[in-house]
Amino acid sequence: MVVHHQVRGALKFSGKMMKCNHDVKASQVCYKDGDKVWLYNPVRKKGQSPKLQSPWEGPYTVVERLSEVTYWIRGRRKAQPKVVHVNRLWQFHGPGQYT
Template identity: 35%
Template sequence: MCPPTITYTSSDDYKSEMVTRLQEAFTLAKDNLQAAQRKQKEQYDLKSDVINYDIGEKIWVFNPSTKPGLSTKLLHNWHGPYIIIDKLSDVNYKIQMCDSKKSEQTVHVNRIKHFVDPDDRPVTDEGDIGSNIDSIENNDNTMVKILDTMRSRNESKRLEKHYFVQYENGETKWVKENDIKDFAIINDFHISNENA
């Protein structure tokens, strides 16, 4: 089936018809583009969380710039500390280097994260660390040896190593690698498996 043929009486009628069709096509394309943008914004907003930073707060800034000839694997991408001097909108902040008043710049919230000063981190005494380890391990039932090992995924889908441990009283159970405080039994298990 062929499309209907349109006959024009003059070239002006043809031009005006083409202009009308082009305008309709542009309008349709613009409407489709706006609808796609709205849908993409809705999908982005479902997964995004805007973190609010206070004026005067110290932050790191993500800047993955590399110099020619240097490997990107070994470069530091987070620079700072910077300090927030103004909040321009919900997602844009004006920042400057902590040690310089000249280098003001505007950054998006996706490129910044909180700065934790090493001097502000909590410090525990050596006596506190030793008492915590003693309270975690049950002195009545110590681990004797490891019988087997496996890897499994945790809640965040990361692989975790587990060991099948035998205790002094003969009890056996699976234990996370982080819960074993006696590294000698882990070492003995791996050495015996290499020799087997």
């Protein structure tokens, strides 16, 4: 029973340290309503080399920020809005420019 308790404590400490290390390198991104963004969607098209396909779709327009990490985006005017995680979005700078 004592060993089980020690292992639980070590796992909890290890988890906190991994989170701290991740948070140091992570960046906070905040998009405003109306911002243009690329959507990361690595769907492979049949008959084409995956190396030559771009995993980025767009541009999409941010409709609303639902929480710190989720956004509502819309492609074309009549398209249904999608709810996506901020990790799948990238600021739009122009066609074909991902940086």
